[in-house]
Amino acid sequence: MQSVAQQIAALKKQKNAIILAHNYTLPEVQDLADFVGDSLGLSKKAAATDADIIVFCGVSFMGETAKILSPGKKVLLPEPEAKCAMAAMCSAEQIRQVRAKYPDAAVVGYVNTAAETKTEVDYCCTSANALNVVNAVPNDQIIFVPDSNLGRYVREKSGKDVILWSGFCPVHQCVTLRQVQELRAAHPDAEVVAHPECRLEVLEMASFVGSTEAILNYCIASDRKEFIVLTEWSMGHRLEKACPGKKFYFTNQSLCMTMKMISPESVLECLEKETGEIVLDRDVQEKAYVPVKRMTDILG
Known part of the structure; x- marks a missing residue:
């Protein structure tokens, strides 16, 4: 009898499918994927792939973004109910209301938002390009949605008038100064690296702040052997594979249970039955493409 991985490999070949997995998915899901990465890297892969089917191992906004970038592809989510809590903290109607208060401001939206x-x-x-995007926007005043922590970090670095939303990532919001201090006491030789979704006072304790992909590249290039990593626990799988011999420490609370809903079995069922398809209204898809395209244009 074929293993789950073998069945998935056969179906991928048969259906011309590709599997994309976010860094926060389970290690065994990452090991099934053709590409593992952060939101930016996965978006690029979704736009560039020649596959007919994209199985996106991530939360719903990620699948929607893949569909926006690849409207002709069939995009499937193994767990359609896996939804990002932060993405639900900002709606289209709320943005319209805030725009009325700040008519001269540009709205910069974190990719962690719904298509609508x-x-x-x-x-x-x-998170990989937020500062570059904000610096490139001609407006002096920016409404940044929905992550207040990333927005605050960008405001500090850009010097622009950034109006903050009240959203946050529950996983990164739970990282506290005390937790970091305890980790540093337990691992005095470890360097602290952090994701910008953490609170500003936590980021100030880090020697490096960046997206998960930036953290990975930093740890690969560093001569240091130990790191305290302030982001989601499953990022450790990629770090350990890429940096043999180095050690990585995480806080006990750094688990995104929504991402953990995705399993090898749900990936197999999704690919086999082609369930969890992302379907977007054409008007929504076309309008949502505009800010995404502006981001890619800024990046060149």
């Missing part, structure tokens, strides 16, 4: 929300955004960004 993106229709009211001027520019999209990811």
Whole structure:
């Protein structure tokens, strides 16, 4: 009898499918994927692939973004109910209301938003390029949605008038100064690296701040052997594979249970039955593409 991995490999070949997995999915899901990465990297892969079917191992907004970038592809989610809590903290209607208060401001929306929300955004960004996007926007005043922590970090670095939303990532919001201090006491030789979705006071304790992909590249290039990593626990799988001999420490609370809903079995069922297809209204898809395209244009 074939293993789950063998069945998935056969179906991928038969259906010309590709599997994309976010860094926060289970290690065994990452090991099934053709590409593992952060939101920006996965978006690029979705746009560039020649596959007919994209199985997106991530939360719903990620699948929607893949569909926006690849409207002719069939995009499937192994767990359609896997939804990002932060993405639900900002709606299109709420943005319209805030725009009325700040008519001269541009709205920069983190990619962690629903497709409908993106229709009211001027520019999209990811954690990897948020600062570059905000610096490139001609407006001096920016409404940054929905992550207040990333927005605060960008405001500090850009010097622009960034109006913050009240959203946050529950996983990164739970990282506290005390937790970091305890980890540093337990591992005094470890360097602290952090994701910008953490609170500003936590980021100030880090020697490097960046997206998951930036953290990976930093740890690969560093001569240091130990790291305290302030992001989701499953990122450790990629780090350990890419950096043999180095050690990585995470806080005990750094688990995105929504991402953990995705299993090898749900990936197999999704690919086999082609369930969980992302279907977007044409008007929503076209309008949501505009801020995403502006982001890619800024990046060149």
